[in-house]
Amino acid sequence: MVRPHLEYAQSVWSPYKKKDILAVENVLRRASKMLPGLKNHTYPERLKALDIPSMVYRRMRGDMIETFKIINGYYDEAVNIALERNTGPTRGNSKKLAKGRCKTKKRQINFRLRIVDVWNSLPNDVVEADSVMRFEKLLDRF
Known part of the structure; x- marks a missing residue:
């Protein structure tokens, strides 16, 4: 409860x-x-x-699921949540995000900035999942 x-x-x-x-x-x-x-x-x-799972893990998991949906276009085009993709050569997964810079703490906790490090640390087979359910299973296993 x-x-x-x-x-x-x-x-x-x-x-x-x-x-x-x-x-x-x-x-x-x-x-x-x-x-x-x-x-x-x-x-x-x-x-x-x-x-x-712990509450910290649940929050991180929810953020990763939302990021997966945004990157793979599960939301309507009217929803404008632009995550900046890393365009340079990268190691790790093929859908890395660029980390923005900010000076204030309030900005650092923004969704767009707090998810970047965790998302970029995920392996390629997890971020390349073909569905949300498959992504959730691979994320939990990782």
Whole structure:
């Protein structure tokens, strides 16, 4: 019952400070301790027993799925979310994004800038997936 509220809060609020990310993760940490038989286990053990990922991973995964949809044109042309592609010679995946520069912290947490490092670190077979479902499976495996 707690998890949907946390996911909604992350999608609307999008915490970027470490203390805020930790606060959201602590809610899940406390809620998982309340379940019978899991109180004396560590947080990673509880997540594994419940078969759920951490909130930090869920946010990153959601961002990568949205990036995949944007790059592969799953959205209508009216939606203008231009991600700058890296045009020079690259190592790694064939759909690398260019990292923009900014001076303010507020700009650094923008979707376009916060996803670049993670997206560029993905292997080529993951970013070249033929569907969203296939991308999700390959991303989880990676």
